[in-house]
Amino acid sequence: MSSDNHQxxxxxxxxxxxxxxGSNQISQLPKRSTAYEKERSNFLTWEGRHDPLNPRNWSKAxxxxxxxxxxxxxxxxxxISTMIAPALPYIGQDLxxxxxxxxxxxxxxxxxxxxxxxxxxxPFSEVYGRIPVVQVSNAWLLCFNLGCGFxxxxxxxxxxxxxxxxxxxxxxxxxxxxxxxLFIPEVRGRALSIYSIAPLLGPAVGPILGGYITVxxxxxxxxxxxxxxxGVVQASQLLFLRESYAPVLLxxxxxxxxxxxxxxxxxxxxxxxxxxxxxxxxxALTRPxxxxxxxxxxxxxxxxxxxxxGMNYLILSSFPLLWSDIYHQSIGAQSLNYLxxxxxxxxxxxxxxxLQDSIYMRLKRRYVVDGGPGRPEFRAPVIIPGAxxxxxxxxxxxxxxxxxxxxxxxxxxxxIYAAGAIISFQAVRGYLVDAYTTYAASAIGAATILQSxxxxxxxxxxxxxxxxxxxxxxxxxxxxxxxxxxxxxxxxLWIFGERLRARSLLEA
Numbered sequence: 001m002s003s004d005n006h007q008x009x010x011x012x013x014x015x016x017x018x019x020x021x022g023s024n025q026i027s028q029l030p031k032r033s034t035a036y037e038k039e040r041s042n043f044l045t046w047e048g049r050h051d052p053l054n055p056r057n058w059s060k061a062x063x064x065x066x067x068x069x070x071x072x073x074x075x076x077x078x079x080i081s082t083m084i085a086p087a088l089p090y091i092g093q094d095l096x097x098x099x100x101x102x103x104x105x106x107x108x109x110x111x112x113x114x115x116x117x118x119x120x121x122x123p124f125s126e127v128y129g130r131i132p133v134v135q136v137s138n139a140w141l142l143c144f145n146l147g148c149g150f151x152x153x154x155x156x157x158x159x160x161x162x163x164x165x166x167x168x169x170x171x172x173x174x175x176x177x178x179x180x181x182l183f184i185p186e187v188r189g190r191a192l193s194i195y196s197i198a199p200l201l202g203p204a205v206g207p208i209l210g211g212y213i214t215v216x217x218x219x220x221x222x223x224x225x226x227x228x229x230x231g232v233v234q235a236s237q238l239l240f241l242r243e244s245y246a247p248v249l250l251x252x253x254x255x256x257x258x259x260x261x262x263x264x265x266x267x268x269x270x271x272x273x274x275x276x277x278x279x280x281x282x283x284a285l286t287r288p289x290x291x292x293x294x295x296x297x298x299x300x301x302x303x304x305x306x307x308x309x310g311m312n313y314l315i316l317s318s319f320p321l322l323w324s325d326i327y328h329q330s331i332g333a334q335s336l337n338y339l340x341x342x343x344x345x346x347x348x349x350x351x352x353x354x355l356q357d358s359i360y361m362r363l364k365r366r367y368v369v370d371g372g373p374g375r376p377e378f379r380a381p382v383i384i385p386g387a388x389x390x391x392x393x394x395x396x397x398x399x400x401x402x403x404x405x406x407x408x409x410x411x412x413x414x415x416i417y418a419a420g421a422i423i424s425f426q427a428v429r430g431y432l433v434d435a436y437t438t439y440a441a442s443a444i445g446a447a448t449i450l451q452s453x454x455x456x457x458x459x460x461x462x463x464x465x466x467x468x469x470x471x472x473x474x475x476x477x478x479x480x481x482x483x484x485x486x487x488x489x490x491x492x493l494w495i496f497g498e499r500l501r502a503r504s505l506l507e508a
Contacts, residue, residue, distance in 0.1 A: 078201075081111055082206035091219050113162045115456070125245065178244055179195055304428055309425075319334070383486075392416055
């Protein structure tokens with residue numbers, strides 16, 4: 001019997017008891033009340049605020065250890081995605097990859113795999129649990145990333161890079177859902193802020209490391225070194241990570257209680273006993289597509305995340321053109337400029353961490369009575385400072401580059417842009433996690449489809465745009481897009497978000 005059927009039975013029992021009249025009520029009440037109590041006694045859930053099995057009752061040390069390890073996996077994946085950027089000419093020379101487009105494809109094909117991976121990593125984590133999927137996907141990344149280091153031709157490195165990206169895409173879908181497992185909404189903002197640094201900081205740090213490794217040794221050591229870091233992450237996962245997904249944990253508790261008591265009538269709110277395993281897997285794997293096809297709020301936020309993510313990779317792809325062709329810096333000096341993005345991301349993350357939790361609590365006190373749950377729309381105001389800062393940073397970056405000012409000028413603009421981008425990025429992801437806590441992995445996976453398409457596609461047209469329009473006009477065009485897309489978004493989300501969510505129905 002499913003949880004919905006159980007709840008219907010309970011409601012039906014209550015209605016019969018309430019509607020019974022006269023002597024008939026007296027004779028029937030004890031039996032129905034006993035059945036009702038028996039039904040209730042078979043329902044398994046968390047045992048209050050101190051249940052040690054509930055991940056939200058874990059110690060702070062255990063929670064933050066989990067956050068840090070999963071963040072390291074995410075960071076490692078995104079470092080790998082861009083670390084080869086300074087080495088592309090050397091890779092092209094050794095593997096006979098002659099055109100700039102094909103070299104750019106070696107870089108961005110890793111991100112193209114982010115389109116595919118979350119579509120099954122996320123749903124599998126909602127069937128088998130978070131930790132098995134995290135461990136398998138990291139091992140997958142390790143193996144195929146090592147294969148890139150041994151590649152002997154163009155076909156091999158493109159294939160291995162794509163397959164490595166499939167493994168590296170798992171944290172894109174699972175990470176935010178895992179944080180939803182561990183933290184209540186009132187304190188989730190800080191955890192999301194720390195975790196969300198990884199997908200934006202990684203691409204900034206990667207080229208710095210890649211530049212110095214390329215100069216010091218060979219481009220193959222980029223892959224060897226990152227494979228070693230994958231091994232370190234894998235070891236930490238095996239030692240310290242524990243399952244956090246509530247339906248899986250409650251199912252384990254159910255099996256243990258059945259074995260101990262022999263009571264096969266025990267059930268949880270997540271049971272779907274009328275479903276076959278094949279049907280359960282099919283529903284899980286199609287859930288991200290159904291969300292993207294039918295949930296208007298997911299569609300809109302997916303477009304916004306795609307814009308933010310694509311812009312990040314576009315700015316990253318413009319760095320080699322700027323620092324090599326315009327400022328004529330060496331590879332080592334070029335890579336240091338990526339620090340400006342890293343500084344901006346870290347600064348923005350700290351601002352976002354404070355704003356998300358403080359604004360959420362303030363709005364909850366103002367709009368929610370009797371201590372009820374908050375609303376995902378309480379994340380919307382945090383988007384505002386990010387949306388304002390982004391175009392300012394883009395204009396400073398672009399026009400100082402156009403004017404060939406001191407190299408500090410474009411770096412200041414890049415840092416301001418990065419701070420605004422991560423503030424908005426974290427707020428939108430926080431909204432999705434709040435709106436789809438149990439199925440947050442599928443919601444993030446659905447958004448990642450468009451996000452990854454943008455991350456793959458934007459760098460491919462960036463060089464042509466800057467060469468045609470110049471840095472000044474090209475950056476102004478991007479700033480105008482940032483204003484048109486970014487400024488109305490938080491207001492529309494605040495006004496229409498709840499109604500759009502109410503229109504969305506999902507088969508669990």
